[in-house]
Amino acid sequence: MTRLVCPFCGARELGEFEFRKTLPEPGGTPFAQVYERIERPALSVEHWQHVEGCRGWLLVHRNPSTGDVLGTELLGGGPL
């Protein structure tokens, strides 16, 4: 996987993005939000940032067993 599709900027090389974390189940305790991770063989729900592009944060769905990107969306409203 060397490209992610940033909804704002388009398909860009992976090197422009930084992964931050996989997400725990929503709505957990603050502790769970910070420390727990949900690992599944075929689905990883993640936060990435397009650091060398629009700097928007992305919600990325990927298959960690194949590297396929299943979907990318902007978390915020996108850059102003």
Add this chain to the structure above:
Amino acid sequence: MRRHGRVPARAVYARACDESPPNEPLTARRRCRVSGPDPRYSAWSLLRARIAGDGYWRPLWSGRVLADAYDVVVVGAGGHGLATAYHLARDHGVRRVAVLEKRLVGYGNVGRNTTIVRSNYLLPENHYFYEDSLRRWQSLSRDLNYNVMYSPRGVVDLALSDDDWPALARRGNAMRLAGIDAELLDRAGLERFVPELAPRRARRFPVLGGLLQRRGGTVRHDAVAWGYARAASAFGVDIIEDCEVTGVATAAGIASGVETTRGFVRAGRIVFATAGHSGLIGTMLGTPLPIETHLLQAMVTEPIKPLLHTVLVHVFPGHGEAYVCQSDRGGIVMGGHLDGFPSYTREGRWDRLEEVVQGAVDLLPQIAGLRILRQWAGTNDMTMDGSPIIDRLRYDNVFINAGWCYGGFKAIPASGSACATLVATGTAPDLIRAYRLSRFATGHLLDERGGGPFPVRL
């Protein structure tokens, strides 16, 4: 003298090496006398095999049949699983132990690392543990009667600016107080110890010196898996390959066994030592773990005559990292940062390979003309403070040995011994008491790098 008999003779071994309490790890230890599996390996055995011809050697571990029930089922025939099984059988006399492996003995990280062993950790909880491991490495070949090629050639963490000295000194001083060897090398000292590095060469980040642990070095990675497998097998441990655990069955609030691709196996206790798949085990048991799975790459050049006589660790600004050593076969072996996002693919990203090579060439420009022959990747179970977890998981009789981050390979001997004690006695030995899962909730974090709950440093 050729011995026959289908099942290797089970020699009677001395019970248990004495565990080093973390407070006083450096007292003289009684060395385990292990007579080893059959046939015993030695220079003579090579000669005998030469004379005897075919049939002298026997399978190291294979040929066992999966039984219905075990006292302990260890999941994962990597370094940690095999070492745990070995110590369960050897030190605790647990008679019915199985190691169930999805694929092959030693197929995971134990055979995919850069072979470095060291105990130069900052935090006492870590350096006492890894020191115990390093001491076991020293005698492991003889303990297992299998040459794992422990090569104490030194590990040097390089200092690139005056700002690096306090952190290196803090770590080295903590080690020295614990009785672990550590030296600070200034530029002249580094030049003497690693002349091939030419510390005075002009570089983007000048090399000023480093923190040296002379007893750190390398170990032949595959040999560790095979040596433990052979020794465990000699103690009667059943090592079953191509047997994937798909679930845990419970009864009356405790685990009763494991579901596998070869059917149900009853188990008194279950140990998960599944490295990069530990996060999935947490999900399978409904207990999310503070673990993310990341790829870590390594690569090797063609073999050449001896060039580099130690292990160099080069961490530089701008996400740069390269650790470099030369294998006994002669290839320059390198590794660096994580790939940077969760993956089970074991196929590393190309730009990371380039970055590691950049770091290695920066240290040793003379190797620029060598060729990379192959690159590989392991799936690393990265915890949210960078230190491992050896603890019960959800059920009283289910244990997890996971979260080894970058340290899994070097930890194997200590981890196997301590984990076996925990499983056999129900009580964690002092050496791993800090590795409990609850530490994240209580705040007793073991964060060597101060990186916080993110395996990938920003």
Add this chain to the structure above:
Amino acid sequence: MNVPARRGSRLGATTVRFTFDGREYRGQAGDTAASALLANGVRLFGRSIKYRRPRGLFAAGPEEPCALLSVGAAGDVIPNVPAPQLALRDGLVCWSQNRWPTLALDLAALLQAGAGLLGAGFYYKTFMWPSWRSYEPMIRNLAGLGRAPRACELPPVSTEHLCCDVLVAGAGPAGLAAGLAAARAGARVVLCEREPVCGGELDFEGGTIGALAAADWVRTTLAELAARGARVLTDTAVVGGSGGLVIAHAEPGGVAGANAIYRIRPREFVIATGAVERPIAFADNDRPGVMLLGAAERFLARYGAHAGRELVLFANHDRAYAAAARLRAGGMRVRAIIDCRTEAEFGASGTAVSLRDQFRRDGTECLPGHALLAAEGGRGVRAAVIAPLAAADARRTIACDTILVSGGWTPLLHASLHEGGAPRYAPELGAFVAGAEPDWRRSAGAANGALELNNALADGWAAGARAARRAGASGDAGVAPAGRGDDAPRLVPFCRSPARRVDERRQFVDLQNDVTVADLRSALTEGFQDIEHVKRYTTLGVGTEQGRTSGVLGAAIVAELRGVTPAAVGTSRLRQPYQPVTMRSLAGDRVGAALRPARRTPLHDWHLAHGGVLEPMGLWLRPRYYRASGADAHAAAIAEALRVRTTGGILDGSTLGKIEVAGADAAAFLDRMYLTRASTIRTGRSRYMVNLREDGMVLDDGLVLRLAPERYLATTGSGHATHVLSHFEHYRDTEWSGRAITLTDVTEAWAVIVVAGPQSRAGLGQVLGAGWQQALARIAHMEFVAGDFAGAGLTVLRASFSGELAFELHCRPSLAVPLWQALVDVGLPPYGLEALDILRVEKGYLVGSELNGETTPMDLHLGLASLGNACVGHELLDRPAFHEPARRCLIGIRASDGCAKFLAGAQLVTADAQTRPCGYVTSSVYSPTLGEWIGLALVARRTAIEGTVLTACDPLRGGNTTVRLVPPVHVDPDGLRMRA
């Protein structure tokens, strides 16, 4: 020696002189070291890695396992270059490897005698007593192929990015057909060919394509590709990639030439990398003079070099007869063709039958149903031992000087199986092909098992047309040209000749790593049944040939020994790079000073011109001290610090991170991001603020300025700006999504000059002039005034990180140098980071060594009272460990003995627990103000009581110092000086 000029398709007429092992030879332009040495009658090229057996030339490409040479003289050598890959140039110096003292006489060759002892994995079974370390140096010296280089002077490698519709790897018939089909359909095509010349094996196999002779078709196809805008890169191998990025490596001038890396982003990828001939194992099949059949053809056709004079061929397919005919036509004598197929398998029709009849008429022995059992001869083949397969005892010898072997072709699957491919066994090939591939990739031609010319063309054409269509090209590719070349090989898989057990030790499977059939058998006996285990245990296929000649052969022999099909054995995982790549090329231009970019402040040149000693701080370069200030770093820093305390000085603070936070919700947002409130800062004022990571640890600190009611400037530690900015942006886009917050990194938009010291106000007034006098007089601590100076914006903030009366000037970068120079001119000399460190430790201010990601705000006595503010991270601060007596907190320390020294990084212990530190020194400086060493430390709360005496243990740097704990603020605790 007057050798008549050779003629070959790749040769020029000019003579080229070179030396091999110190002896001078002549070759011709276009030669490789392999062809030239072969033509000079050299048979012995090196020694093997384990047994030191003499080795010759075996192959004609990167798959060469034996003839590896070291290139260059003295220490500047490049080792392990396959001789067939080494382009000859005048003055080339190359050496054989792995022999001592000479190639012909190698002392370590005595190891051969111990071959029976040194089987697979022998080193796991011995060398344990007393320790591995006692044997390791000897083993290491024996291992390794080439010499270790001591220097390497190579130019950096260029990188080029390419985008295309269809990338084709390999420009043999299938690759050219694929490229042509795609180009005709209108696709943008890039074609990479590993060899300097396109056409694959057409140059010696001949044949016709369409109406043209094969060579003419290659020429016209290349011309048409060029006319259609396709890019054809020769000497360029596809070597790896990930996730759709494909990396190609160009090595036109050989390893030391002007190399390039291409980063190619194709829509579609056709892999037409061909197939590699694989050998058949027989006893002593590693002797110099044993060579792959196709290699002999290449050397003849391309370089006019003869593999030998008297040939014996050993093969399992029809192609061998056509090849034999061409070799004979080239002037070599074919003594015998040993065909391991039975007469029935051989069949009664086809070209091979008529060729065989012709050979027989000419006196060549053609023996179906036979096997070549062994090669005789030491440093060169003298004879072949053969026997009927049905009666292996009926052996006899045929005198010859060369044995050419061919056991079929192995499709090159490195690219095909990478990231998502799966192998499938093809019995008709006796090898594996890609069974499944990701849909954007397709193997074609010989790489896909299509060995016959017509099939290869059709397969390539179809792959090219499909790729073009998928990539969106709408043109009509037309139909593939028909090809007529060598017949289908009609191969019967055969991997090794019958051998007694003892002879299996001489049946080499992997010539480079000295892996024999006996080794495979022993691995299986010891339980290493899986091919992956066999590979790791025996080192099968892990050499520079990357399993090209040994991989499938090894798998087939393992299958035979295990009594299963090769399909059940499978292949071990192939790894990238698909072909070995120099580290020089992988590093690209990120070498030397360009390893990482350097960030320079606007005052960088001034510092350099005025004796500033710069040091890297992250990517920044900042002055540590100025040479004019003192004899060495320590003296200079003390002088600079004292100057600030007595008169004044200026510091380049431009590396300070600066984030502008604007919008209607900026105040509320910052309240959430920081421990203390930003919303209560009045416009025109600033506040020292701390923010936390999600887990409650202090992330960073800095001043936050309220520029306007809805506009703040948050400053961060040097090098922290991007990190803190990302942290802010994460919250902006998640928790605060949809709110009016704009975040901008303005770090480099503002230069920062710190003016500190009792005379700072006066000096500043002098420089800024009358217009600023009033403001400077009125401005209170932590207030700022924005105005302009010399026609540009200037903000003057009164804040201090030195404990002195001090101002921060934020100005446009262009203004930095004149402003700085003016300040120097009024008697405010510069000070560097060392002096800053002294000043801030004297005042107990925090930097990175205290904000190290392990400290909570409680540990640092920061803003505990305001935790109710619900700052990010506060939720996790109530974890019990953070409130235990063992938790370490900040405190000051001083040496008990006024002149004793202690350093940051020393561990602190109490008298009753000498090995269990209760804390450590985070910062230490010599305070010129106090005349003694002072510092900051993190010490267990139960011990951190002022007046407590501890030992600072620093065994690494010279021992122990007795220290006592004091308040962290060492100088001017009431802050009278900075509020002056």
